[in-house]
Amino acid sequence: MTTGPELGIFVISAVAGVIGALAGVGGGLFVVPALTSLFGVDIRLAIGASIVSVIATSSGAAAAYVRDRLTDMRVGMFLEVATTSGAIAGALLAAVVAPSLLFILLGIVLLFSAVQQVFKLREELPPVAVASPLARRLGLISSYPDARLGREVPYTAQRIPLGFLLMGFAGLVSGLLGIGSGALKVLAMDGAMRLPMKVSSATSNFMIGVTAAASAGIYLARGDVDPTIAAPVAIGVLAGATVGARLLPRLANRHVRWVFIPVLVIIGLQTLGRGLGVRL
Amino acid sequence: MNPARFRVLVSGVLIVGVVTSAILILVGFVGSIFVGWDGSFAGLPVAASRASDFSAVFSGLGALRPIAFAQLGLLVLIATPVVRVATSVLAFASERDWLYTAITLLVLGILLVSLFVIR
Numbered sequence: 305m306t307t308g309p310e311l312g313i314f315v316i317s318a319v320a321g322v323i324g325a326l327a328g329v330g331g332g333l334f335v336v337p338a339l340t341s342l343f344g345v346d347i348r349l350a351i352g353a354s355i356v357s358v359i360a361t362s363s364g365a366a367a368a369y370v371r372d373r374l375t376d377m378r379v380g381m382f383l384e385v386a387t388t389s390g391a392i393a394g395a396l397l398a399a400v401v402a403p404s405l406l407f408i409l410l411g412i413v414l415l416f417s418a419v420q421q422v423f424k425l426r427e428e429l430p431p432v433a434v435a436s437p438l439a440r441r442l443g444l445i446s447s448y449p450d451a452r453l454g455r456e457v458p459y460t461a462q463r464i465p466l467g468f469l470l471m472g473f474a475g476l477v478s479g480l481l482g483i484g485s486g487a488l489k490v491l492a493m494d495g496a497m498r499l500p501m502k503v504s505s506a507t508s509n510f511m512i513g514v515t516a517a518a519s520a521g522i523y524l525a526r527g528d529v530d531p532t533i534a535a536p537v538a539i540g541v542l543a544g545a546t547v548g549a550r551l552l553p554r555l556a557n558r559h560v561r562w563v564f565i566p567v568l569v570i571i572g573l574q575t576l577g578r579g580l581g582v583r584l
Numbered sequence: 585m586n587p588a589r590f591r592v593l594v595s596g597v598l599i600v601g602v603v604t605s606a607i608l609i610l611v612g613f614v615g616s617i618f619v620g621w622d623g624s625f626a627g628l629p630v631a632a633s634r635a636s637d638f639s640a641v642f643s644g645l646g647a648l649r650p651i652a653f654a655q656l657g658l659l660v661l662i663a664t665p666v667v668r669v670a671t672s673v674l675a676f677a678s679e680r681d682w683l684y685t686a687i688t689l690l691v692l693g694i695l696l697v698s699l700f701v702i703r
Contacts, residue, residue, distance in 0.1 A: 310613075349636070356658060360602075363664045367598035370591050377594065381672060381688050388694040395698070443684070513665035514695065520662045521699040527636040531654035532621055535613045538661060542606050 309343050313533070314540040316342075320357060321544020325365035326552055327564045328508030329486030330358025330516065331541050333571050345533055352528030355516050357541045358486070362513025364545030365552075366506070372553055374506035378443050379461060379499065383492075383507075386468050387475035387485065387515050394479025395519065403481055404579050410477060411576025417491050418568035421561055428453075428557050430498040435460040448503055451553040459500055467497035478515055486512045487571050490564060501557035505564070590675045597671045601664030608657030615650030624648050666695055 316338045320331030332354035339350035369375040435445045444461035461467065470492035478485030486508050493504035523529055552560070615625060622630050625648035633640055635651055638659065644652025669692045676684040 352636075356661065359661055359665060363598045363602050363661070363668075367595050367602060370598065371595040373591065377591075377672070378684060381669075381684060381691060384669075384691045385687060385694070388691055388698065392694065392698050443681075514669060514691070517662055517665040518695050518698040524638055524662070527634065529638070529658060530636045531609075531612065531651060531658055532616070532635050534658055535609045535616075535654040538609050538658065539606060539613065542602060 310536045313339065313343060313536040317357060317537045317540025318544035318547075321361055321364065321541035321546075322548040322551070323544075323563060323567065324357075324361040324486070324541070325509060325545040325548025326505065326555070326560060327486075327567045328490040328505030328512075329567055329571075330354070330361050330512050331544075332358060333567065333574060335537060335541075337574070339533065339537075348528050349530045349533055352523045352530065353534045353537045355520050355523050356529060356534045357537050358516040359513045359520065360538045360541040361545045362509055362511075362516065364542045365549040366510040366513065368546070368549035369506035369509060369552070372506075373448050374502055374553065375510045376444075376446055376448075376499070376503055376507050377510070378446070379493070379497075379503075380507045380510045382442060382444065383468065383471040383489075384511055384514055386471035387478075387489070387511060388518050390472040390475025390477075391479035391485075391515055391518050392475075394476040394481075395522065396479075397476075398480050401480065404581070406477075406481060407575050407579030409579075410481065411572050411574075411579055414487060414568055414572030414575060417487075417495070418565050418572060420495070421565050421568065425558060425561055425565075429457060429500055430459070432458075433460055433462050433498065436462070436464070438464050448500065450500075450502070452556050457500060459498075459503065462498045463496050467492050470496055475515060479519065481575075485515055487564075487568055501560045501564075502552060502555070505560055506552065587679075590679065593675055594668060594671060597668050598664060601660060601667060605657040605661035605664065608653050608660060610657075612650040612652070612654030612657060615653065619650060621651040621654075622649060625650070666692075666699070669695060 320334040324331040335354045335357045336350045339345040340347055439445055439460050447456045447458040450457045474485040474488035489508040489511055490504050493499045494501055628647050638655050641652050641655045673688045673692055676688055
């Protein structure tokens with residue numbers, strides 16, 4: 305065996321880890337197409353490796369984000385109720401629902417959201433809001449230290465029922481279609497709940513590992529996780545996520561969107577392509 | 585437990601999980617370059633097995649096979665978020681935050697159901 309392909313897989317996985325850590329998504333959107341098209345890996349094993357990459361991005365980045373108080377653990381735990389139960393419902397529905405229309409719909413939603421994000425490019429922080437009784441009851445009022453602004457930034461979760469519902473949808477989609485629920489999680493926290501972008505990204509990173517672990521058992525049992533492929537992916541992603549997690553605190557919230565929008569466009573096009581039967 | 589210690593604990597669980605899995609996977613990966621995935625650090629004969637079959641992980645470890653080290657590392661990686669949730673249950677309980685103890689227990693329950701019940 306030569307070490308050529310492994311080195312390539314490692315480098316691409318490291319890049320996926322950096323971007324995933326910054327944007328709050330797993331690296332699947334880069335890892336799967338790279339493995340299948342550049343390295344000729346079977347799609348089944350590529351998806352198995354991408355589940356590993358999501359968990360690696362999540363744990364690698366969240367270790368730093370939790371310590372740096374960028375992750376809101378209450379928001380994360382509360383919303384994980386919705387994502388994990390949504391993921392189970394999705395996995396069960398996968399047997400009965402024809403997914404191609406869903407892929408098309410989700411692709412359109414993601415691309416539409418990317419356009420919406422462009423209009424928020426100049427917004428550094430969401431407008432200050434009064435905490436609702438529900439937010440107080442659930443303890444979803446907090447603050448994070450912004451290294452870039454050099455101050456503590458207070459925030460409160462808004463439109464919590466909508467955010468919870470969208471998170472259930474994110475879980476459902478990831479269980480049903482097996483793709484990037486990270487992007488939907490960031491959209492729910494940033495768009496619906498109006499959390500600061502860095503908090504949304506760091507909390508999404510915290511959560512995606514749990515959602516992925518919930519389905520990892522199924523992939524392991526099916527024999528979709530091949531260590532000869534997943535090992536270089538895991539090492540690369542862990543290295544990349546560690547670097548990305550050091551970058552995020554120093555970036556402005558606006559700059560995080562510059563990373564997130566291209567990610568949304570890529571996932572949107574990939575998803576749309578799958579619905580239309582074209583593999584991008 | 586105050587919030588600062590809670591964060592150190594959760595962050596620590598993640599770091600231990602990530603570092604342990606990274607070391608195991610690296611041992612397997614570097615070993616594969618020298619003796620091959622199905623070879624053995626102990627010089628035992630090559631075993632023909634499916635790389636994605638995780639059921640042989642412990643016998644493989646006994647024979648010091650690189651593939652088994654990588655498999656164990658991946659299992660540790662996958663288990664890390666689950667252990668993190670379990671730790672959070674204890675941490676919220678020690679804070680006497682019963683609402684979040686219940687929420688986190690619910691997540692842990694759903695997670696375990698999806699890992700072990702649904703196939």
